[in-house]
Amino acid sequence: MKVSEKVAILDFGSQYTKLIARRFREMHVYSEILPPDSPLEDPAIRAVVLSGGPRSVYEPEAPRPHPSVWNRNLPLLGVCYGLQLMAHELGGRVVPSGSREYGPAELEVLEPGVLFRDLPPRFRVWMSHGDRVEALPPGFRHTARTEATPFAAFEDPVRRRFAVQFHPEVSHTQHGREILKRFAFEGAGLSPSWELADFLKSQGEEVRRQVGDAGVLLALSGGVDSSTLAAFLHRVIPEQLYAVFVDTGLLKKGERERVERMFAHLRHLVVVDARERFFQRLSGVVDPEEKRRIIGHTFVDVFREVARELPSHVRFLAQGTLYPDVIESGHSTGPAATIKTHHNVGGLPEELGFELLEPFRELFKDEVREIARMLDLPGEVIHRHPFPGPGFAVRILGEVTPDRVALLQEADAIIEEETRKAGFYEHLWQIFPVLVPLSTVGVMGDARTYAWVLAVRAVVSEDGMTADWARLPHAFLDRLATRLVGEIRGINRVVYDITSKPPGTIEWE
Numbered sequence: 001m002k003v004s005e006k007v008a009i010l011d012f013g014s015q016y017t018k019l020i021a022r023r024f025r026e027m028h029v030y031s032e033i034l035p036p037d038s039p040l041e042d043p044a045i046r047a048v049v050l051s052g053g054p055r056s057v058y059e060p061e062a063p064r065p066h067p068s069v070w071n072r073n074l075p076l077l078g079v080c081y082g083l084q085l086m087a088h089e090l091g092g093r094v095v096p097s098g099s100r101e102y103g104p105a106e107l108e109v110l111e112p113g114v115l116f117r118d119l120p121p122r123f124r125v126w127m128s129h130g131d132r133v134e135a136l137p138p139g140f141r142h143t144a145r146t147e148a149t150p151f152a153a154f155e156d157p158v159r160r161r162f163a164v165q166f167h168p169e170v171s172h173t174q175h176g177r178e179i180l181k182r183f184a185f186e187g188a189g190l191s192p193s194w195e196l197a198d199f200l201k202s203q204g205e206e207v208r209r210q211v212g213d214a215g216v217l218l219a220l221s222g223g224v225d226s227s228t229l230a231a232f233l234h235r236v237i238p239e240q241l242y243a244v245f246v247d248t249g250l251l252k253k254g255e256r257e258r259v260e261r262m263f264a265h266l267r268h269l270v271v272v273d274a275r276e277r278f279f280q281r282l283s284g285v286v287d288p289e290e291k292r293r294i295i296g297h298t299f300v301d302v303f304r305e306v307a308r309e310l311p312s313h314v315r316f317l318a319q320g321t322l323y324p325d326v327i328e329s330g331h332s333t334g335p336a337a338t339i340k341t342h343h344n345v346g347g348l349p350e351e352l353g354f355e356l357l358e359p360f361r362e363l364f365k366d367e368v369r370e371i372a373r374m375l376d377l378p379g380e381v382i383h384r385h386p387f388p389g390p391g392f393a394v395r396i397l398g399e400v401t402p403d404r405v406a407l408l409q410e411a412d413a414i415i416e417e418e419t420r421k422a423g424f425y426e427h428l429w430q431i432f433p434v435l436v437p438l439s440t441v442g443v444m445g446d447a448r449t450y451a452w453v454l455a456v457r458a459v460v461s462e463d464g465m466t467a468d469w470a471r472l473p474h475a476f477l478d479r480l481a482t483r484l485v486g487e488i489r490g491i492n493r494v495v496y497d498i499t500s501k502p503p504g505t506i507e508w509e
Contacts, residue, residue: 003198005046005190007031010038012053012063012081019169019465020049020079022364023180028192033362040068047075047188050082052167056096056131057081057088064089075160075188077180080129083163087151090137097148100130104172105146113143113155115162115182123174125152125166133165160187170466196370203359204236211237215314216357217307218243219299220269221389222251222259225320227381228372229360233318234266235375242268242314244306246299249275249402250391253409262381274302275402282393282400288509291400295390304353317354321361322368364463385430386464394509398437407490408435411454414483422476429461431470433484434497434508442485442492451492454484458496459506467501 007024011017011033024031040048048069055062069076070089078086084094107125109116125146133151136142140161144153155162162183168176184190218233220226220243233241243266247256256271263269281294307314360368365386372382392408393400411433419425436453456477461467481494497504 003030003044003194005030005193006042006044007047007049007184007188007190008038008040008042008045009033009049009051010036010065010069010082012036012051012085013055014052014080014167016167016169016465017051018364019463020051020180021362022367022463023169023177024184025194025196025367026177027181027184028194029184029190030194036063037066039066040072040074045074046190047077047184050076050078050085052080052082052128055081057084057094058131073159075183076162077183077187078161078163079169080165080167083153083165084129084131084133086161086163087133087135087137087154090140092133092137092140093135094131095134097130097132099148101127101146101148102129103127105148105166107144107146107152107166109144111141111143113141114157114187115153115155115164115179116143117182117186119175119178124172125168125174125176126170126172127166129165155187157187162187171462172466196367197374199363200232200371200374204232207233207236207357207359210357211240211316213240213313214316215240215242215311216316216318217303217310217314217354218318219303219320220245220259220263221320221387222255222262223320223387224365224372224381224384225322225360225368227262227384228368228375228377229318229320230263230266231375231377232359232371238267241266241318242270242310244270244272244303246272246274246302248278248295248298248391250278250295250393250400250405252387253413262378270306272302272306274298277302279400279402284399286398288394291393291509292390295393300353307353315355316357318357318359320368321358322363322365364465366463383426385425385428385432388507394507395432396435396437397508404435404437407488408433410488411435411484411491414487415456415480418476418480418483424470424472424476427460428470429459429464429467430506431456431458433457436495440493451490453493453495454488454491455495455497455508456480456484457506457508459501461501461506464506465501467506469498469500472496 007029009020009031021031021033088094104124105127106122109121132149136154140154140156142154146152149165152165167173168179218230220230230243245259278298281298285291369382388394392405396404415431415433419431434455434457436455438453439450440453441450458470458472459467460470484494485491
C-alpha cells in the first residue's frame with residue numbers, strides 16, 4: 001500500500017508478532033511486518049518495533065537487525081527479544097535468567113516516563129523469556145521491574161527509544177493497548193490516518209493487477225474467511241471467479257445445502273462430492289500432521305481435476321488464508337517455530353499447478369468479519385465461529401471414519417443450537433466438540449455402558465492468537481451434557497476443557 005507513514009515491525013520469530021501489527025491497525029496506523037534484517041529504506045517508515053523471538057541475543061547466530069535500524073534515528077520500541085537486542089547492541093548486558101519467566105507477572109512502575117504515564121503503579125503483564133538484562137545501555141532510564149526481572153522496561157525519550165520485556169500486544173497484559181498508543185502517538189508522533197477500507201480498495205486493485213485476464217479458482221468452504229473472499233472476488237472479478245465447494249464429508253451438518261443456497265448468485269459455482277475419496281485416504285491415519293497433509297494434498301488433487309474441466313485461462317487458486325494460519329505453520333517473515341501445519345499454508349505440495357492468490361493473508365479473523373460487514377454479507381456469515389480447514393478430521397483424536405464424523409456432526413449441531421438459544425454464541429470465539437476415542441464405563445437405563453468420551457471446548461478471544469477458556473454457567477454445561485449423552489448413541493461421558501492458549505492451542509490437533 002502507498003501510505004504516507006507506517007510502522008515497520010521486524011519479525012524475530014515471536015508467535016505474537018502479527019498481534020503487534022494488528023494493534024497498530026486498531027489505532028488506524030498502517031503497520032508492515034518485515035524480515036528481521038530488512039534495510040529500512042522506505043521513507044514512509046516513521047517508527048520501528050523489534051519483536052520478540054525464541055533466540056538469545058548473545059548467541060553467535062542470533063538474528064540481528066540491519067544497521068539502518070540504529071542509523072536512521074527512527075523511534076524504536078523493543079518487545080521481549082527486542083528489549084534484549086537493544087540492550088545488547090547499545091552497550092548494555094544480557095545474561096541467562098536463573099529461571100524462565102513465563103505467564104502472568106506483576107509489573108511495578110518505577111518511573112512513568114512516556115509509556116507508563118497515567119497508568120497504575122502496579123498491573124499484570126504477560127512474560128515469556130529465559131534471558132534478562134543485567135545492565136542498561138548508556139542513556140536509558142529504568143522505568144519498571146517485576147519480581148523476577150529487574151529491568152522489565154527502560155526508555156530514552158530524547159532518542160525516542162523504548163523497551164519492554166513483557167508483551168503489550170497480547171490481551172493478557174493489562175493496559176497493553178495504552179502502552180502501544182503512548183509509543184505510537186507520543187513517543188513516535190504518528191497520526192491515526194489508515195482505514196481497513198483503504199486495505200480493501202488496494203487489495204482489489206492488486207488482485208486485478210496480479211490476475212489480469214486469468215481465471216481464479218476459489219476454494220469455497222462456507223466459513224467466514226472463504227465466504228468473505230468469495231464476496232470480495234465476486235465484486236472485483238465476477239466473470240473470472242470459479243468458486244468450488246468440495247464436500248469432504250468432514251464438514252458441519254447441512255453445510256453443503258447451506259453453501260449452495262447462499263452462493264447460488266455466483267456466476268460459476270461448482271459443487272464436488274469427494275467424501276469417499278477423503279475417507280479412503282484418511283483410513284488408518286491417526287497422526288494429526290499426517291491428517292492435515294493428506295487433506296491438503298487431496299484438496300489440491302480435487303481442484304486439479306475440476307480445473308481440467310474449466311476454461312484454460314484459470315491459473316490462480318484463491319484461498320482465505322489468514323495470518324494465524326501462516327504464523328502457526330512457521331511461514332511468517334521471521335524465524336518462528338512451527339506449531340502445526342495448516343492445509344492451506346504449509347500443507348500444499350510444491351508441485352501445485354496454480355499460482356496462489358491470498359488477499360487476506362495479512363488479516364486477522366475480526367478484520368475479515370469487518371470486511372464481511374462492509375460487503376453486506378448476512379449475519380450468519382459475519383458471526384460464524386471459525387471452523388478448521390481439515391474439518392472434523394482434527395476434532396477426532398485417532399482414526400477418522402464416517403461413523404465418527406456423523407457422531408461429531410450431531411454433537412456439534414446440539415452444541416450450536418443450545419449456545420445460540422442461551423445467547424452465548426456471539427460472545428464466544430469458538431465452542432465445539434472433540435471426540436476422544438477413549439471408552440469409559442457408565443450407567444444408562446440401569447444397565448452398564450462402555451462408550452466414548454466427548455470433550456467440549458469453548459474459548460473467548462479477540463484474534464485467535466491467544467485465548468482463554470470460557471467460564472460458562474454450570475446450568476448451561478449441565479444442559480449440554482444431558483443432551484449429548486441422551487441423544488447421541490456411543491457417548492456416555494462429557495468433559496469440559498479448561499486450558500487457555502497458551503499453553504494449549506484452541507484446536508486439539
